Amino acid sequence: MVIYVLLLIFFYVLVAYFEVPRMLKNRMRRELVSFIALSVLGFALAAGQILNLPLPNMNKAIEAVVRPVYQAVESRLVPPEYR
Amino acid sequence: MREEGRISAFQAMVYQISVILATLILFHPGITAMQARQDAWIAALIALFSALLVVFMAAKLALRFPDESVIQYAPRVMGWFFGKLAGLSYIFLFFWLAYYVQRQFGELMTTAYFPLTPNIVFILIITLLAAYMVYAGLEVLCRVALLWGIFVPAFFLLFMFIAKDINIGHFLPVLENGIGPAVAGSLLPGATMAEAAVILILMPFISDKRRAVPASLAAVAAVFVVFSIILVGSVGSFGADQTGRLLFPGFTLYRRLNIPALPVLERLDALYMAIWVGGMLLKLATLFYAGMLGLGQWLGLKSHRPLIFPMGALLVALSVRSWDNVVQLVNFTTEVAPFVVLSVTAVITGITLIVAVLRGMRGGPEEGGGKRASAADKKA
Numbered sequence: 001m002v003i004y005v006l007l008l009i010f011f012y013v014l015v016a017y018f019e020v021p022r023m024l025k026n027r028m029r030r031e032l033v034s035f036i037a038l039s040v041l042g043f044a045l046a047a048g049q050i051l052n053l054p055l056p057n058m059n060k061a062i063e064a065v066v067r068p069v070y071q072a073v074e075s076r077l078v079p080p081e082y083r
Numbered sequence: 084m085r086e087e088g089r090i091s092a093f094q095a096m097v098y099q100i101s102v103i104l105a106t107l108i109l110f111h112p113g114i115t116a117m118q119a120r121q122d123a124w125i126a127a128l129i130a131l132f133s134a135l136l137v138v139f140m141a142a143k144l145a146l147r148f149p150d151e152s153v154i155q156y157a158p159r160v161m162g163w164f165f166g167k168l169a170g171l172s173y174i175f176l177f178f179w180l181a182y183y184v185q186r187q188f189g190e191l192m193t194t195a196y197f198p199l200t201p202n203i204v205f206i207l208i209i210t211l212l213a214a215y216m217v218y219a220g221l222e223v224l225c226r227v228a229l230l231w232g233i234f235v236p237a238f239f240l241l242f243m244f245i246a247k248d249i250n251i252g253h254f255l256p257v258l259e260n261g262i263g264p265a266v267a268g269s270l271l272p273g274a275t276m277a278e279a280a281v282i283l284i285l286m287p288f289i290s291d292k293r294r295a296v297p298a299s300l301a302a303v304a305a306v307f308v309v310f311s312i313i314l315v316g317s318v319g320s321f322g323a324d325q326t327g328r329l330l331f332p333g334f335t336l337y338r339r340l341n342i343p344a345l346p347v348l349e350r351l352d353a354l355y356m357a358i359w360v361g362g363m364l365l366k367l368a369t370l371f372y373a374g375m376l377g378l379g380q381w382l383g384l385k386s387h388r389p390l391i392f393p394m395g396a397l398l399v400a401l402s403v404r405s406w407d408n409v410v411q412l413v414n415f416t417t418e419v420a421p422f423v424v425l426s427v428t429a430v431i432t433g434i435t436l437i438v439a440v441l442r443g444m445r446g447g448p449e450e451g452g453g454k455r456a457s458a459a460d461k462k463a
Contacts, residue, residue: 012393026385038390043396059415
């Protein structure tokens with residue numbers, strides 16, 4: 001497990017090694033801030049999954065909103081013997 | 084934002100086809116057959132017309148503001164807050180579809196071809212390839228899509244060898260339970276075909292803008308033809324019940340295919356896999372590109388390239404996290420996906436178009452630039 005986290009850190013270091021100097025040279029501050037934000041978010045999610053931490057699942061929230069809509073539509077349109 | 088190059092309307096059409104095609108021929112024929120039964124072909128027709136309507140709306144909106152993407156003009160049309168929110172929902176849709184595609188790819192590869200290899204391996208490989216393609220830019224992406232697109236018609240022509248197995252009895256009785264099941268079955272393919280609304284992002288890069296509207300409608304019609312070939316072929320030769328139970332009907336259909344005159348060509352599903360894997364890679368790359376371009380414009384960046392690899396890693400993490408297994412994925416595809424896609428491509432596009440029409444807003448060099456120039460002349 002630790003080896004996977006190390007690999008993940010290695011990946012982000014590799015990407016930063018190629019991307020960050022170019023951004024610093026061209027004075028792209030907004031890009032740098034969003035780069036760091038995306039990297040932190042991605043690292044947190046991936047490392048959390050490797051270490052089996054309880055993370056929020058965005059898709060579950062979408063499902064909770066949408067599924068009642070689907071059920072309402074289905075009960076209108078599809079006769080019971082088709083389900 | 085750096086100039087991304089120019090593409091023709093035909094290339095935009097190929098881009099739109101590759102956004103739609105690869106997933107439309109995966110789970111979708113089975114799900115449509117499950118919901119609409121023997122009326123699946125009617126469901127496909129309803130899906131075609133609803134998708135044409137949505138895409139026509141999107142293309143008209145894009146043509147009102149030919150030199151900007153929806154992310155850029157939405158804040159002007161609907162006010163800063165709601166415009167930014169609408170832009171974010173488009174970006175969310177593209178990234179959401181992208182990680183959904185990654186997961187579908189991993190699931191088919193592990194279910195049908197490599198049962199012992201973990202899912203994440205395929206997701207990583209396809210994401211690295213797609214990230215490379217997105218890095219290369221729009222023109223490269225469109226040319227690769229065209230290269231893939233050349234093979235697709237030939238590949239689907241092979242389905243005519245299925246025609247001898249089709250039993251018309253499987254399509255009877257027509258509309259046994261009214262139009263309802265067919266409408267329910269049309270939701271998912273209709274929503275998937277409506278993904279051609281990606282024209283909202285592509286429009287500023289198209290060189291012959293007038294032809295963009297017919298080109299987008301042609302893209303929807305082309306994927307409809309492919310989809311209905313697989314749908315009619317599998318319902319006609321297996322029957323609606325069995326097609327509804329199959330996870331990947333197109334794949335099963337292709338495995339059955341044999342050419343009597345050429346008995347050497349057996350197990351043609353390898354060919355299906357070759358085309359489908361390429362299509363899936365292109366689908367991921369095109370959605371990823373649209374999302375990245377939108378994100379760059381939404382945040383007001385000079386270049387979106389530095390964000391490609393972190394975003395790719397985030398998408399991989401999300402795709403692994405979001406579903407537990409393939410059954411959940413199929414249920415999600417049936418019940419949730421069409422509404423999420425339609426709520427952005429149809430509802431938000433519709434609202435933006437209505438507001439733009441009511442306020443009489445137009446972009447582009449002819450109107451906006453012309454007026455500004457004439458005002459400057461008067462002052463002088």
